[in-house]
Amino acid sequence: MAAHASDGGTIEQRLRMVEDRLEIYNLIATHPPSADTGAGEHTASVWTEDGVFDRGAEFPRPTGPAAIAATSTSAEHRRAIEQGIAHFAGLPYVRVAGDTAFAISYIQILVPDRVGPVFEVPNHGSSQGFHVHRVAANCWEFERTGAGWKIRRRAVRSLDGSPPARDILRGALEA
Amino acid sequence: MAAHASDGGTIEQRLRMVEDRLEIYNLIATHPPSADTGAGEHTASVWTEDGVFDRGAEFPRPTGPAAIAATSTSAEHRRAIEQGIAHFAGLPYVRVAGDTAFAISYIQILVPDRVGPVFEVPNHGSSQGFHVHRVAANCWEFERTGAGWKIRRRAVRSLDGSPPARDILRGALEA
């Protein structure tokens, strides 16, 4: 499955593919900081004009940079930020193919726990800690544009034992 | 410690090493999707014929692709999947050396929490959240084969304060 990375291609082409891969890592890595600060302008800058953010049937499904950015600047989202919401990204699976790329990744959403017991950890202070609110699977589709790699589609589904998240995860298992 | 990456080597050799490194990242990144979907065929495809999956004394220690794949397709594991098990991989330490490579990584195993209080997070729905069941240290050994990089050995030990996990973690601290 991992055999074809360096199949053929000039040094220039192979190096470009490596650089592309690292840019995709950075693009995924900026999502949590962007979400946790409500950075609407930044969010808008990383989506293609026809970008679709698919959070599942129970949430709105915004299309285009402005609508997608609005989800992270709403009063509701702002309240989540004030409560200390943290998006936490795991190691993604990433594959680049010419001017498109895709990734499968896990994300945790955590919030400070204000109801549980206080833990004291030597040399690390005391706190009620954090509650893992969601663990979700993401499928990302990227596109190379004149202004760098952008997100064309992100689908996210909660890992709650139901099939949709598993359908996303299978995208990382190209034979 | 991080000094020798580009010591000597032709452009071709150095580029190959970078590509190898990125393939190892993908190989580690496919483990959670594979485990969380019970993808036996995929699991079998990423292990060498003599591969050993060492989970510690309290678990079986399967050898070879078929036996290792069976651990993720068993009825027991299937039940864990139906309950919503999620493997979550952190940033791994990876070092490539010719046709072998190794990595030290952390993994969390989470499950939906069905006993705790419901948390409501603005703009992010409500849920009982997830329970972090295990945090473990992994030592991976990889081998380049005609069919790409494969796993020859993975040892995993729970981070519960006992020495075995720390012995694994020290593998990332080559001076």
Place this chain on the structure above:
Amino acid sequence: MAAHASDGGTIEQRLRMVEDRLEIYNLIATHPPSADTGAGEHTASVWTEDGVFDRGAEFPRPTGPAAIAATSTSAEHRRAIEQGIAHFAGLPYVRVAGDTAFAISYIQILVPDRVGPVFEVPNHGSSQGFHVHRVAANCWEFERTGAGWKIRRRAVRSLDGSPPARDILRGALEA
């Protein structure tokens, strides 16, 4: 934002930048193993002479390799290790610029939970699980030295809803 990775530069320069980037990933990835084993010697080896570890106003602010290493070899920290402390690093945002680099990353600090209920997960044993003690934002500054990349400054702030952590996270959102 992700547009400029391959702007100009010779093959040699571009390849070097890619190698640098991967070394930074490894440098960040060795932090948890180092912290969770109390590896003072290793910790000292990865900081510049003028390195500053800024943990916020409520903690000491050690400067230089010896003082920084001492934070992970103290009796207090040793007690945290014996209790099973685990640092868990997410996917970092990393940017290399010549002989310096910086990264923005998230980290979780977990400890075994000794007060909560026991969870049994099929095929994955039973445990009281782990408590997420802290989720924090890190800003790292790196410097190329004759002995490889080293850390010149690390600032870390807890994601508890207060502004300092968000100020750090914005560092990943270069327009």
